[in-house]
Amino acid sequence: MSRRCAWVTKEPLYMEYHDKEWGVPVYDDQLLFEMLCLEGAQAGLSWWTILQKRENYRKAFDYFKAEKIVHYTDEKLQSLLEDKGIVRNKLKIKSVVTNAEAFLRLKEEYGSFANYIWGFVNHKPVVNHWKTAEEVPVSDAISDKMSKQLKKDGFKFVGSTICYSYMQAVGMVNDHTLECFCHPAHQKSTFRE
Template sequence: MEKERCKWCLSSDKMMQYHDEYWGKPVHDDQELFAKLVLDLNQAGLSWNTILNKMENFYAAFDGFDIEKVARYDEAKYESLMQDAGIIRNKLKIRAAINNAQRVLEIQKAFGSFDAYIWSFVDGKSIQHKISDEAEVPASNELSDRMSKDMKKRGFKFVGTTVIYAYLQAIGVINDHADYCFRNAELQ
């Protein structure tokens, strides 16, 4: 019998795999938290499918999202990223990724890890939304507003409340799998 999934992921096998294996699964690795932040900020104004189809290219172009390496990118590396057709060639988004790597290093010094900072907003526990109709899923909420404001104050770029809400869903801080979806129960 076919597993029932959130309707948003049914458009392709790649989307279903992302949904089944990654979306909403709690992430606690700083490098992966940074990677997902960069991928989500690149999604702004685009479909997730666009990002998903370029994900391998992003990992290659950004040195596996090694935070220290990305934080040290110079103008020559920025220019090479601007020429890389395999990623989103948006100068503000590329500059934001480099800037945000530098901010993550500051967070690590202040909090011990990026993970400790991110999960401190929810006392280390995922928020379990009860979603029966995917149209009920908001684009932002009080948590994404609060985190976005704090991150902006710390110098992060491209971290508006909508980007942060999508990020929180992706890294499992918020479980927005529909109640009929098989992943919802697995992530409780």
């Protein structure tokens, strides 16, 4: 019988996210940016809350096209504050614009945002071998370092816990538990692409 990580509920959307996205390496700049924004939106909330609103977020934030977001006017920000489809937190909404500016700067400097962000794990996913969900940390030395650097580079809502959650989401860290069928130990090759 196929087992999933213990945190996954029976909700089809959650199961699909776990099975097809969580822990799978992402190198696409726009998706990396989207996930960073969504992880920031999650601060103080559950991932399930954000996952259910993900399509609303995509529409509200022009599918996370940073080039568009950096030109948001006060009127656009006000309309986002009134959008019931997303978390209406002024600081979180403004952080998407701030983060878009930092994202574009780093993309220019490093050739891609992927080059920059994957550098924190030496451009290779960290595959952990946890037996239980309780063993999985909420942060580590890498997420601490990433958080400090992202803040220094102008990002907001990038604390160490958010960074660790982000690394899990974009496959920089694979924290599927050993019993989970998504753990690389159950795959034909080490990486799922």
